[in-house]
Amino acid sequence: MKPINLDHYDTLYENLQTEYTARFPRSGAAQQRAVEHLLDGGSHTARQWAPYALRITSASGAWAEDLDGYRFVDFWQGHYANILGHNPTLIRECMIEDLQRGYGMHTGLLEEREAEYTCQLAKAVCADQVRLTTAGTLATMYAIMLARAYTGRTLVLKISGGWHGANPLALKGVGKNSRGYDRVDSAGVPDSTGEELIVTPFNDCDNLRKIFRSLGDRIAAFIFEPCLGAAGFVPANPEFMQTARELTAQYGTLLILDEVITGFRFCAGAMHSLYGVKPDLATYGKIIGGGMPISAVAGHNDIMQLASNRAGTKKVMFNGGTFSSLPLALLAGSTMLSYLSEHEKEIYPRLKAKGQTLFAGIEDAFTRQGVLAYCMGRRQPAELQGSLGAIYFPSQADYYPASAEEFNDPILAGATLREQALKLGLLLGGVNVVHGLGAISDAHERAEFEVVYQACAAFAEQLRRAGMA
Numbered sequence: 001m002k003p004i005n006l007d008h009y010d011t012l013y014e015n016l017q018t019e020y021t022a023r024f025p026r027s028g029a030a031q032q033r034a035v036e037h038l039l040d041g042g043s044h045t046a047r048q049w050a051p052y053a054l055r056i057t058s059a060s061g062a063w064a065e066d067l068d069g070y071r072f073v074d075f076w077q078g079h080y081a082n083i084l085g086h087n088p089t090l091i092r093e094c095m096i097e098d099l100q101r102g103y104g105m106h107t108g109l110l111e112e113r114e115a116e117y118t119c120q121l122a123k124a125v126c127a128d129q130v131r132l133t134t135a136g137t138l139a140t141m142y143a144i145m146l147a148r149a150y151t152g153r154t155l156v157l158k159i160s161g162g163w164h165g166a167n168p169l170a171l172k173g174v175g176k177n178s179r180g181y182d183r184v185d186s187a188g189v190p191d192s193t194g195e196e197l198i199v200t201p202f203n204d205c206d207n208l209r210k211i212f213r214s215l216g217d218r219i220a221a222f223i224f225e226p227c228l229g230a231a232g233f234v235p236a237n238p239e240f241m242q243t244a245r246e247l248t249a250q251y252g253t254l255l256i257l258d259e260v261i262t263g264f265r266f267c268a269g270a271m272h273s274l275y276g277v278k279p280d281l282a283t284y285g286k287i288i289g290g291g292m293p294i295s296a297v298a299g300h301n302d303i304m305q306l307a308s309n310r311a312g313t314k315k316v317m318f319n320g321g322t323f324s325s326l327p328l329a330l331l332a333g334s335t336m337l338s339y340l341s342e343h344e345k346e347i348y349p350r351l352k353a354k355g356q357t358l359f360a361g362i363e364d365a366f367t368r369q370g371v372l373a374y375c376m377g378r379r380q381p382a383e384l385q386g387s388l389g390a391i392y393f394p395s396q397a398d399y400y401p402a403s404a405e406e407f408n409d410p411i412l413a414g415a416t417l418r419e420q421a422l423k424l425g426l427l428l429g430g431v432n433v434v435h436g437l438g439a440i441s442d443a444h445e446r447a448e449f450e451v452v453y454q455a456c457a458a459f460a461e462q463l464r465r466a467g468m469a
Contacts, residue, residue: 002469003394059074073448080286083441085442106327132325133320142316147254171184217252232390254280256279266386293326294326368457
C-alpha cells in the first residue's frame, strides 16, 4: 500500500462539507440561531468543527442523536470522561434519589461527603492530601502555583504539544508555528509567560537531560501527561518517565503528572502506577466526577500544606471555586470510583481487549480498500494498552509517532486529513471522533464497532474515488 496522496485533498474536503450540510440542515439552522448571542455558537472550542457542529438531543451509552434524527456512535464521550458511556444508570439513579429527598444542589457548606470522597480518591492514587476544584484547567494551574511556592523558583518545563487546559501558566507550546512549539498560545497572556515556560519534545530523554543540565536549578516543575491527549494518546515510554523522575529528584524540581484524562482510564487509580513512578503532585478530572464537574490536585503532604490556612505568608490561594465539592458531583464521583474499584479486574481487561479489537478492525477496514492507516493505541507495550486511540495516515509503512511534533505533522501522519476530512467522513457514516478517534467506553460493543468499520471503509472508498489512495 502507498501513503495517501494529498494532491486532491481540497476537492475531497469541499465535497464532504457539501454532503454534510445537506445531511444535517437542522444543526446548521441551530448554529445560525446560536451565534446571535452565543459567541461562535458554543462555549468550548473543542466541541466545534467546520462547517458547524451537530446539536444533539439525547445521549445514552455509546450513542448520541442529533436534531435531524440521526444516531451516531460517539467516541468523544464527554471529553473522554464517560468510561461507562453516556448517562449510565448507576450514576443517574443515585443522583435522582438525592434530588428526590430534597438534596444535592449547591450549598456552599461543608459536609461529610467531601471528606469521604477525598479519602477515597487519595487512597486510590496513593497521595497524602487532596484538594478539589471543578475543572482540569484549574487543577493544573493550582499545581503549578504550589510547585512555584514550594521551590521558590519560577521556570516551568512542559511538553511541546501538551495541553493542560486554558491554564494561563502553561499556555505555551500547545500549537505549532513556523518556528516550532515556541510561542505563547493566547492573546492576553503576558509575554513573561513565554519566558517562564520551557518546552521539550515528548519521549526525548537526551533533550530532557540537556535542559536540566542547563536550567535544572531554576525549574520549579516539570508537568506532562503520561499519555498526550491532544496528540493521539502517544504514551510516555518507560525510559522517558523514569528519566523525568530521576532528573526532577536530582535538581529539586517537582514532577507534576497531569492525569486529568488518564486517571482511572487504564486502572482504578493513576496511570503513573503502571510505570512504577510516583510524582510529587498529580492532577485528576473527567472520570473522577462520574459525569459531574470535579477535578483534583493530589500529592505529598508538605507541598499540599502550602494551600492550608496554616501556611502563613507562603500560602497558595487554592480556594477551589464556588462550585467545588458540589454535593451531587461528590455523590456521582464517589459512586463512580467505588464501581471502578470494585469491578477493576473485569472492566479494565475488557476495555483493553475492546481497544485492541477496534484498532485492529479499523486498520483492516482501511487496508481492504488499499489505504495505509494505523491506530495509535494498538502497538503500545502490553501494560500501556487501553481504551484510548487515534487513527492516523502515515507517510510510510511502520511509522509510529512518538511525539506531538510527529503525530500532528500533515505529511508524516496526515494531520490535516485526520482532523478535517476524516471527522466529516466518519460523521456521515454514523461515527463521531475527535483527533482521529477518542475513548472507548464500557458501553461500546461489537455492534458499535461494526458501524465504525463500515464508516472507515466508506471513507477509504471516498479517498480512492478522489484519487488519493
